[in-house]
Amino acid sequence: MxxxxxxxxxxxxxxxxxxxxxxxxxxxxxxxxxxxxxxxxxxxxxxxxxxxPDKQSLLADLMRDHLEGLLEAFADLPPASGPEARLDQFARFHIGYHIDRPDAVFIAYMELRNLEPDNFSAIEALRRRYENALEAILRDGRAAGVFAVPDTKLATLALIAMLTGVTNWYREGGRLGRAEVEAIYADMARNAVGSPARVQHTA
Amino acid sequence: MxxxxxxxxxxxxxxxxxxxxxxxxxxxxxxxxxxxxxxxxxxxxxxxxxxxPDKQSLLADLMRDHLEGLLEAFADLPPASGPEARLDQFARFHIGYHIDRPDAVFIAYMELRNLEPDNFSAIEALRRRYENALEAILRDGRAAGVFAVPDTKLATLALIAMLTGVTNWYREGGRLGRAEVEAIYADMARNAVGSPARVQHTA
DNA sequence: GTCTATACAGGGATAGAC
DNA sequence: GTCTATCCCTGTATAGAC
Structure with a gap:
């Protein structure tokens, strides 16, 4: 034209x-x-x-879209049975989803302080829903005796921090491929909460 | 007046x-x-x-002081023998040091983007020195057969992300005390890198 | 629907009085 | 050493032409 x-x-x-x-x-x-x-x-x-309407809405919309997409994609995962399989699935999903959206992830984790109170509350609620999904896995695993976590909330936050950290360094075409990174992180996550393959000791 | x-x-x-x-x-x-x-x-x-001289120097000085203090405090730790003891010491030190300086930590991790190139390089070099200290522990542990990490660089970054994440939620006087948090995180860190079952927990 | 032009507040930084 | 006053730039947002 x-x-x-x-x-x-x-x-x-x-x-x-x-x-x-x-x-x-x-x-x-x-x-x-x-x-x-x-x-x-x-x-x-x-x-x-x-x-x-303004710059603030631009930010809030980006963050909300990201988190809603994350929750939706997570809900669409095929069902996995057993806490270990579910944790493995969560870890791989989290890594994969975040690796593909470095900009959105970065904003969602770094710009919370620039949200006005109402937007902050809405975004925090979405984030909490996602965290709760992981915590449910850890709670079930602890009840089933396959995870040894003294505090499921703390373990949830520790795992998410670890998994999300991948976005700080991962680059497409880098030394490690996507599947390798997913596998390594999934292993570390499972070990961190007390892999059943070894005897766990909790005071 | x-x-x-x-x-x-x-x-x-x-x-x-x-x-x-x-x-x-x-x-x-x-x-x-x-x-x-x-x-x-x-x-x-x-x-x-x-x-x-200007606002930028204010930021760069804060970040450099923080990282130099971190490296100095780490260097002043009493010597620990064996990769497992050294990892435990690192994890507890990292948590404790960061918990005590939430503002400095937040800035050091969030404001890298706002550093001008020269300052960025200098700050990154300091951060890398700290990461290298942890990676050396993991390499030694792998060589000694007590850690099972496919990639020490990746494991280093994963552990630091996990440990640093504590600053996102820890509040003085909260549900969990400082010593508890340190102990739980140190355990998770050790488990994450595949520490063998024989490790004893000292309460 | 997009443009130019602009209002108005606030930014970093400097000069010179005291 | 701190102040007031100010320069000049950039910020968000709007009005009105086309």
Whole structure:
């Protein structure tokens, strides 16, 4: 099309969100200006406000979309039976999902302090739902005697921190392949909560 | 208001750094203004420039001081013999040191993006020295046959991510005490790298 | 639907009075 | 050593032309 003034609302909206995600992840929400986002998309700053009420909504929407997608994808996993299989599945899923979305993950974990109170509460609720899914696995495993965790909440947070840390260094095409990384992390996660293959001692 | 006529350079400098640390940790470097820092200290914005060349140096100094203090404290630990004892010591030290300095830790891990290239390189070098200390323990343990880690670099990063995650939720006076948290994390760390069953837990 | 132009607040940093 | 005053830039957001 020769004309630049046609309707692009269906393409411009997603492009704005993509640019915002990329820039927020790279420089941080507070350090990124609406002008930068607009420049990346190829529109003027004022035009952004046709697609978002303000900068804060742009951030909150990115985080909510990410967490809702995460929960949905997790819910869609095939059922696994037994705490060990479920933990293995969780670890591999978590690694794989996060490796594929480094920008969204980075934002979701780093920009919480830049959310206004209402948005913060909503995002925290989603995050907690995900954590609860892992904690349920650990509780079941402890009840079944296959996991030795003194505190399931603490173990949940420790495992998620460990697994999420992969996004700090993993690069596509790097020394280790995706499947290798998933396997190694899944093993470490299972060992961390007391692999049944060895006798566990808890004071 | 009566004018303050005395010299305060020896007290104002540290107070500026303390205020900056507190505000950077809470709101993020990019979101904090020099005027806010000055207000917290009780001076005018212009006065800050008697103590720091610019805002960037304030950030870089905080991060460098933190990491240098971390390395120094780690070097001062009493010698431990054997990879398992050394890993246990590392885990407890890491948790304890980080729990005591939530603001400094938060900044050191979250504000890397806001460092200018030269400062970033310097900070990264310090961080790598610390990671290398842990990796040496894991390598020795693998060579000795007490740790089962397919990749020591990956395991190093996974353990540090797990241990550092404690700062995301630990609060003084919370449900779990400091010693309990250290013990639980040290156990998880040791298990994660495949410590054999013979390890004794000293309560 | 997108543009230019702009309002208005606030940013970092400096100069010079006291 | 700290202040006031200020420079100049950049921030978010809006108004109105096309």
């Amino acid at each position: 020769a004309r630049k003034t046609g309707s692009h609302s269906e393409i411009t909206g997603p492009r704005i969100r993509a640019a915002a995600q990329h820039l927020f992840a790279r420089h941080g929400y507070a350090a990124v200006s609406m002008r930068q986002i607009a420049a990346e998309v190829g529109v003027q700053a004022g035009a952004l406000y046709l697609y978002t | 009566a004018r303050k006529t005395g010299s305060h350079s020896e007290i104002t400098g540290p107070r500026i750094r303390a205020a900056a640390q507190h505000l950077f940790a809470r709101h993020g470097y990019a979101a904090v203004s020099m005027r806010q820092i000055a207000a917290e200290v009780g001076v005018q914005a212009g006065a800050l420039y008697l103590y720091t």
